[in-house]
Amino acid sequence: MPELDFTGLRDAAYRGFKPQFENVLAVARRRRRRRRVLTVATAAMVLAGSGVAVAGRPDAPGPPSVGVGGVRTPDFIPIPGGTPSPGTDRGVATGRPVAGDLDHIYLRWSECSGCRIRWAGTEDGGRHWRTGDLPASVNGTVDLRAVGPRTVVGRSVPRLGPDNRYAEWIASTDGGSNWRKVQPRTVEALPVGWPVLGLRTGPTDEPLVAVDPATGDVAQLNRRSTLHNAMLVESVPAQAGLWVSGFTGERVDTDSRIIGTGGAVEVSRDGGRTWSRHEFPDDLTATDDVGGPAVATRDGRTVYAIGRVRGSLVVWRSADGGATWARAAGTAAVGDRTIRAALRPDGVLVVQAGISAREDPLMLASSDGGATWDRTALGPGADPRPVPGGFVQTGWPDSKGVWLSTDGATWSWLDPPELP
Template sequence: MPELDFAGLNAAAQAAFKPHFEQVRARARRRRRTRIAAAVVAAAVVATGSGIAVARPAGKPSPAPAFGPDRTPEFMPGPQPTPTPGAGRQVSTGRPAAGDLNHVYLRYQECRTGCPVRFAATDDRGRTWRTGRLPVPDDAMVDLRAVGPRTLAAWYVSRSAPNSRSAAWTTSADGGATWRQVTVRRVAALPAGWRVLDLQPGPSDEPLLAVDPATGDIAQLATASTLRNSTLAAGSPASAGLWISGWTGSRDGNGGPTVWTGSGVEVSRDGGRTWQRHEFPDLLTASDDVGGAAVATFDGRTVYAVGRVTGKLVIWRSADGGDTWQRAAGTADVANRTIRAAVRRDGVLLIQAGISAAEKPVMLASTDGGRTVRPTTLGPGADARPVPGGYVQTGWPDSKGAWLSADGLTWSWVAPPAL
């Protein structure tokens, strides 16, 4: 990891105990645009490990979480009220991590005499939850991931650590019952069948990394992506290859944010050993944070690069796995919203413009290869991640639970536990 800005890290961590994180996310975006890599790592890890704040008198048993269609919340509700300081036990949680459609995990932290880092886990799709302690320092910044139904990986670093080289990984292959420290092994190609993780900073700063879903062993590419400010297309199935989106260059912003140039995508079908690149003629981007276009594919052959250019939705399509690309005619006004995109198994291209309530999100769909787009019901699917047996999409940070689907079409809601 790059050097961390530990002075700024503590302030960002304190801010993370608030229930809504648009300010934290905005700071992370500004820092990323100026390429102050150390501050970005701190803010990104805080954003990964922060979430709801709830208050409950100590000693009261946790009630069962809301579950069922009659209690399904809005897909993207607005900010929730801030609990009064000192009005009860404060708990902060992170983004849910799904191992499959039944196993969901949630990192959380409670602060009284200390702030031990714990996790909640459900083995029955949210009907019941169990809790456990993560073997990390109380003041650790933690990114908890599920890489299999019962296999977890946690990246962590203490705020009192002298530098980022103190960061470490711990994994569990039994749902969190036992943990072990893992040394990351450098490889020329990621092993087939291992779960590739989308980390921050992206693969241009930190080479792609994968975790064995059976053992929790970790391997990392020996070399980083040659695209700049890049991001992994985490919603693509493993069979589609590794897709990275980013920029080929940059120029000075004359005292402002770095100006990125040369939007492009790269794909590897041999675990990252070799890469094929394509560059787009326009400044196609899906975000003001990281990466260029949003890459969407279901089979690795029909691939879309979706983003915005001067406030207009732009869609590029490849029918041959990225060898050649054509700009599709479909467009819409999306302003400066963040773009997410996915191809469902029925071939529909689903596009979400806006990923938080503050962005006033809209959902678009195309059934004709991007030639036309039409508004559709706002809901999960455009940022779906494949898991064994189906798909998961979190509602974080505006919704604190997870959406699960066996087919990417019909979704059910798993609410977070009352901790």
């Protein structure tokens, strides 16, 4: 998943966050794109309702609330506090947890700014942890991913040369004990059965990659997404196809930000060899920066595209895998919050509006396909990542640990390990 996005590092510093690579990269990406548009605009100055089908409202009981279980579950989005201020050289910095299954969980960490990047991993659901060094530059950053219980890959980018051409892949098939460098190969279609990863910069800038869960080998698609500022929907099960969300166009806002226009989704059912696209009216979007509408599906046939239009929640539903769409009648006030959405195994459509403390998040649920919505308890479930045996979700960066679930409805919390 492209990553959680903030309007600027100033907000992050204000909240007391230690700046993380994901946030820095997202801001840098927006600045690069802003400079590109302003350069083009400067050069140019020098050189010279259709009708909407509305789903009916079936009779249905009220939606069950989002369950949260376990010995102790913290607030879903805890208020930041006690974190060293940006620029502090002491204190352990941890990365987003990643899971190969519900027992095998990994994260990257470092003891200080400029210290060697290390990994930590558990094979028993957090009861015991192991640590080791990552073969990456001290001045670099590592995007760590788990593609199997004991297969972990990392993408290392030198901090002094963030250009993607300098990125290197590393892989371990024994839970982090041993690592090797991997050279990606270019393919017409991503291999069946290989987990697909969305890179930080998104498929508009870099093609999608897939990783062999047995060997750690990396395959990269030979073409990028034709959507603007697209992102891979990583909460969709593999059997539902590859779904990419983005925009058909862009505009420059009054503060020089580049805003996506014309929310759209694309789906491929042959590993990325061919794609079909659907464009939505009214600039449907789940964010202002990365990706268009949120996509929720379990089987790839019943699909929801969810976002906001002028501060109101808007839901489109497809019953034929995205070939045709109808707008649901239900709505709710969500302001300019970031939207996350998922379809639970029990058929409840869950929407989380707001992904960080400063967005004052709220949770909505619908048991009738988006015809009506009810406010429900704030908790995980709207951005689950499928893993063998269940689902995982983080609240990164406000929450450092990870939620685990066998059914996508009831969740338990795993605290990050105590690291030296």
